[in-house]
Amino acid sequence: MINLVRAELIRLVTRRFTLVMVALLLGAFAVTLATTAASTERPTAAELARAEQLAEAERVSAREVRDQCEQAQRPDAPRELRARFQGVDCQAFGPETVRTENFLPGVFSFTGSIRDLVMFLSAFLSLFGFLVGASFVGAELTSGGMTNLLLWRPRRLQVLSAKLGTLLAGVVGLAVAATVLYVGAFWALAEVAGLPGDQSAQLWRELALVCLRGVGLAVVAASIGFAVATAGRHTSTAVGLAAGYAVVWEIGARIVMMIVGTRQPGRWMLSSYLAAWMNGRSDQWDDATGSYTIHWWHAGLLFAVLLGVVVGGAFAQFRRRDLA
Amino acid sequence: MAGGAYCTGVTPVIEIHDLRKTFRGRRGSRRALDGFDMVVEAGQVHGFLGPNGSGKTTTLRTLLGLVNADAGRMTVLGQPAPAALPAVADRIGAIVESPQFFGNFTGRHTLRLLAMAGGVPAARVDEALELVGLRDRAGERVRAYSLGMKQRLAVASVLLKRPELLILDEPANGLDPAGIREMRELVGRLAADGATVLVSSHILAEIQQICDSVTIISRGRRVTSGPVDEVLARHDKGEFRVRVAEHRRAAGLLSEAGVPVTVHDDHLVVSDIADPAWISQTLGRHGMWVSELTPLTPDLESVFLELTGTTPTAGIPRQVGQSVQPERAEEPGVPAISVWAPPRDEEPA
Numbered sequence A: 001m002i003n004l005v006r007a008e009l010i011r012l013v014t015r016r017f018t019l020v021m022v023a024l025l026l027g028a029f030a031v032t033l034a035t036t037a038a039s040t041e042r043p044t045a046a047e048l049a050r051a052e053q054l055a056e057a058e059r060v061s062a063r064e065v066r067d068q069c070e071q072a073q074r075p076d077a078p079r080e081l082r083a084r085f086q087g088v089d090c091q092a093f094g095p096e097t098v099r100t101e102n103f104l105p106g107v108f109s110f111t112g113s114i115r116d117l118v119m120f121l122s123a124f125l126s127l128f129g130f131l132v133g134a135s136f137v138g139a140e141l142t143s144g145g146m147t148n149l150l151l152w153r154p155r156r157l158q159v160l161s162a163k164l165g166t167l168l169a170g171v172v173g174l175a176v177a178a179t180v181l182y183v184g185a186f187w188a189l190a191e192v193a194g195l196p197g198d199q200s201a202q203l204w205r206e207l208a209l210v211c212l213r214g215v216g217l218a219v220v221a222a223s224i225g226f227a228v229a230t231a232g233r234h235t236s237t238a239v240g241l242a243a244g245y246a247v248v249w250e251i252g253a254r255i256v257m258m259i260v261g262t263r264q265p266g267r268w269m270l271s272s273y274l275a276a277w278m279n280g281r282s283d284q285w286d287d288a289t290g291s292y293t294i295h296w297w298h299a300g301l302l303f304a305v306l307l308g309v310v311v312g313g314a315f316a317q318f319r320r321r322d323l324a
Numbered sequence B: 001m002a003g004g005a006y007c008t009g010v011t012p013v014i015e016i017h018d019l020r021k022t023f024r025g026r027r028g029s030r031r032a033l034d035g036f037d038m039v040v041e042a043g044q045v046h047g048f049l050g051p052n053g054s055g056k057t058t059t060l061r062t063l064l065g066l067v068n069a070d071a072g073r074m075t076v077l078g079q080p081a082p083a084a085l086p087a088v089a090d091r092i093g094a095i096v097e098s099p100q101f102f103g104n105f106t107g108r109h110t111l112r113l114l115a116m117a118g119g120v121p122a123a124r125v126d127e128a129l130e131l132v133g134l135r136d137r138a139g140e141r142v143r144a145y146s147l148g149m150k151q152r153l154a155v156a157s158v159l160l161k162r163p164e165l166l167i168l169d170e171p172a173n174g175l176d177p178a179g180i181r182e183m184r185e186l187v188g189r190l191a192a193d194g195a196t197v198l199v200s201s202h203i204l205a206e207i208q209q210i211c212d213s214v215t216i217i218s219r220g221r222r223v224t225s226g227p228v229d230e231v232l233a234r235h236d237k238g239e240f241r242v243r244v245a246e247h248r249r250a251a252g253l254l255s256e257a258g259v260p261v262t263v264h265d266d267h268l269v270v271s272d273i274a275d276p277a278w279i280s281q282t283l284g285r286h287g288m289w290v291s292e293l294t295p296l297t298p299d300l301e302s303v304f305l306e307l308t309g310t311t312p313t314a315g316i317p318r319q320v321g322q323s324v325q326p327e328r329a330e331e332p333g334v335p336a337i338s339v340w341a342p343p344r345d346e347e348p349a
Helices: A002-014 A016-038 A045-072 A079-084 A110-143 A145-152 A156-193 A201-232 A235-260 A270-279 A296-320 B056-063 B085-091 B107-118 B123-131 B147-159 B177-192 B204-210 B228-234 B247-256 B277-284 B300-308
Strands: A281-286 A290-295 B012-025 B028-041 B045-049 B071-076 B079-081 B092-095 B165-169 B196-200 B213-218 B221-227 B239-244 B261-263 B268-270 B290-296
Touching: A002 A016, A002 A110, A002 A156, A002 B107, A016 A110, A016 A156, A045 A079, A110 A145, A110 A156, A110 A201, A110 A235, A145 A156, A145 B107, A156 A201, A156 A296, A201 A235, A201 A270, A201 A296, A235 A270, A270 A281, A270 A290, A270 A296, A290 A296, B012 B056, B012 B196, B028 B045, B028 B056, B028 B071, B028 B196, B028 B213, B045 B056, B045 B177, B045 B204, B045 B300, B056 B071, B056 B165, B056 B196, B079 B085, B085 B092, B092 B147, B107 B123, B107 B147, B123 B147, B147 B165, B147 B177, B165 B177, B177 B196, B177 B204, B204 B300, B213 B228, B213 B300, B221 B228, B221 B300, B228 B300, B239 B247, B239 B277, B247 B261, B247 B268, B247 B277, B277 B290
Parallel strands: B028 B221, B045 B196, B045 B213, B092 B165, B165 B196
Antiparallel strands: A281 A290, B012 B028, B012 B071, B071 B079, B213 B221, B239 B268, B239 B290, B261 B268
């Protein structure tokens, strides 16, 4: 089994498609870093002091608005005030949401931007996982490599498990390395030519959680791509299914649901759960029910069921079917 | 003897009995194997012949666990297949149908990965490449290989394991004449070293040269099987080509004596003859002296075409699947189609 996994690992890392995708990842990484580096400069003490002044003024204003909002929630509040803040979360106006870096245009702030940057990285890693996962098994099934391998090791489930396990280990390894490198590079950039910001322990905890969820999403995407390509015997099955889902369901069905007035249509969309998974929650709204929330654990549950059905189904089918 | 049509007392390496497989699809179903039987004995080179679409590759794929049989019983190296294939896989080397490899890897890289997955020492890779003549091209991508080179690579992959049983489906496919000869010599060497070889091919002259025994399949059923010499002997009609002056008069004399005679432009073909001296004596008694008396022994190609009913007819294209369908054997392993002629131990009257 160890020999098989070693062979699969070498097969994975020497495949041209894998190398191209890694090159694209590094390229996107380099372009993002280079454009950020080119558009940032270290703020002078005077710029920093002025930004701090503006931020403080904004905090005072935000505090006033929050106080008004909290007053509006009381039963004896004037009608006008109640109407102004109806259905509004008062914590959104908190002074803690005001950051000094918001008043420093042209300065890259690590604490202000890293979350969005990690989201972008996670999206790329998920795409990488899906495509490499689908191609890793799809090309083997199409080229006859799988048949050759099964002539050497006529244990289908063991061979497929070794392939999937190797793929997921590779995706996790790459995702962790890329994330550490990515966050580290932007941290260094902020230290040298930007604003590091207030790097509290809470920030690092939240960042670590987002990074972890990004790696998890890449693993889910790789597993789904692998399983769909296994079931369809071709890489294009997975790619086609993903494209079809995006166009037919996420766009087409969403429009139809809006026309017929379906309640809480976001609950039927994978994209809502992806957003909830990465952000911790996804607040949605529709005319019929008003606002509703999808939490990260809803997404986790959905992904677990999806993985069980798709991967389990692919393995069950592969165990019995005739191979060309 | 279990399921075999012949017996030499040697242990069977492959036994297939009453194998059945129907492929079902959206456009209907196709019965690929319909009660097929085969026995391959240890140490033999066994030819597996049949027209296109007769079930050869399905048989091999089923034997190797790539296709699921609907019914039937198979053993390989004494173990039930496909259930116990993992236990004997290290002793089997197989190429099924056209060689297929991942095009972006080099030949050497392809073999190294297979060797690693199978726990074969990496040093064996270069030995196998040398054996099949790919040593100098092993660093090129498989995509750039010709069909013949891919075939050589496939054979090299089989040789990595030093298998006891080789299953080669069309190993000469795409090879040049020299390559075909090299393949023949390689199969001969492997057999001489004690390996059992099951080889499927349409190059019947090759099969006749290298095989000890054959099985012929048509439309999913066995048509005949046995040692090559025996299969040919069963179809020996005792024919002789006879050249003689006044050959039309000679034909009349021989016909009057009760033997079938076919008259050609400058010679006769006389059938059902056990002792050719009888022809010389018969014609000599009438003052006719034979200038040529040649036995017409059948070759594997003519036997194959006759048994499978695939002899080409001028102007009528034959469709794939158009071949003889033998009746099912009443007893396991006994072909129902009659391919056995009684020995001719008496002279015609």
